[in-house]
């Protein structure tokens with residue numbers, strides 16, 4: 001985890017990392033982009049640097065985030081995709097005009113237009129969500145096994161048996177809970 005941004009959960013898949021900026025949706029939700037400034041920080045971590053962000057743009061970003069979450073959850077459950085979520089994802093994708101460029105080192109970078117940086121960044125995230133939900137990438141959409149989380153994540157493990165959105169948080173918590181439950185059981189059985 002990046003030391004400068006200790007409260008961001010950083011994953012390798014852009015779209016589901018973005019949905020992870022709201023965690024514990026079924027418990028006590030934790031909003032990791034509470035202000036426009038935090039969204040600017042998050043985008044910078046993912047190579048989508050914008051110089052500023054308005055509260056209205058933050059609202060658009062959060063609407064996209066929840067739409068990706070809804071569509072990815074439906075896809076993981078093999079349910080029909082919610083039409084409103086699909087519409088928001090397509091709208092943000094259509095408004096983005098970022099250009100993919102190849103660096104001399106052979107890496108892909110996104111070039112954002114100075115006049116529409118936030119819209120372009122959201123367009124990149126929306127397009128990433130489309131490729132994941134459409135099943136174009138090697139992996140499987142799944143829901144986190146933690147009952148207070150249930151985040152949609154993209155499982156790229158070879159066996160496709162990943163259970164948690166994030167090993168360091170949900171995975172650890174579940175393991176600890178199981179360990180403590182086991183200890184309680186042992187304690188009561190020896191009494």
Ligand SMILES: [Zn+2]
Pocket residue numbers: 144145146149150151164165166170
């Ligand atoms: Zn989780």
